[in-house]
Amino acid sequence: GAVVSQHPSWVICKSGTSVKIECRSLDFQATTMFWYRQFPKQSLMLMATSNEGSKATYEQGVEKDKFLINHASLTLSTLTVTSAHPEDSSFYICSARRVGASGELFFGEGSRLTVL
Amino acid sequence: DAKTTQPTSMDCAEGRAANLPCNHSTISGNEYVYWYRQIHSQGPQYIIHGLKNNETNEMASLIITEDRKSSTLILPHATLRDTAVYYCIVSPSGTYKYIFGTGTRLKVLA
Numbered sequence: 001g002a003v004v005s006q007h008p009s010w011v012i013c014k015s016g017t018s019v020k021i022e023c024r025s026l027d028f029q030a031t032t033m034f035w036y037r038q039f040p041k042q043s044l045m046l047m048a049t050s051n052e053g054s055k056a057t058y059e060q061g062v063e064k065d066k067f068l069i070n071h072a073s074l075t076l077s078t079l080t081v082t083s084a085h086p087e088d089s090s091f092y093i094c095s096a097r098r099v100g101a102s103g104e105l106f107f108g109e110g111s112r113l114t115v116l
Numbered sequence: 117d118a119k120t121t122q123p124t125s126m127d128c129a130e131g132r133a134a135n136l137p138c139n140h141s142t143i144s145g146n147e148y149v150y151w152y153r154q155i156h157s158q159g160p161q162y163i164i165h166g167l168k169n170n171e172t173n174e175m176a177s178l179i180i181t182e183d184r185k186s187s188t189l190i191l192p193h194a195t196l197r198d199t200a201v202y203y204c205i206v207s208p209s210g211t212y213k214y215i216f217g218t219g220t221r222l223k224v225l226a
Contacts, residue, residue, distance in 0.1 A: 004159075006159075032212060034212070034213070034214070036216075043203070043216045043217060043218050043219060044154075044160070044216040045216070046213065046214065046215060046216075049213065091157070093159050093160070095159075095160075095214075097212045104150060104162045104165055105162070105212055105214060106162065107152075107159035107160045107161070107162075108159050109158055109159050110157070110158060110159045112157070
């Protein structure tokens, strides 16, 4: 089946630093990737839609200058949390749509960010 | 806002069928019903999806009512490894933009 990989799986950083999370589709090309975050015991919340070669589309209430998204190739999207603060601590999950597929999305394993 | 409502939690005995309901009364004609599950601290795993007809794969069956306002995911022989949060999502064909609801926390009991 289609595999989406995230790196790193977990990261701890100091407040004020920036953290980059990578999302790769390993065995297929993905024109569109999505970024979610999930707080403990809550559901996934869509943050943004990332299209290869164009600017990401952010959901209402998500700061685009805080969460920088780059989708430079058909197999890689990155999420950079800039000037991270403890309230940004969360589980970040990406998903990818396979070109030509029937409609399901494939999700990465998630990246747990802890900001001290 | 999520377009689906699901029971918060359910229990199922190991080896029995688990029937997880989902209401999507405002579903549009071009919206598919997708089911995913999320095991603790992992990304969601695709299970099955459908538009109008019932669907079956190696993991589960999906029963969609004739008016498409509700559906049921059936795990025919639940195992302990099926313990997870199950999400029912409706999404228009071509957008792939999933809005997750609260899901159903299924606990399979030995």
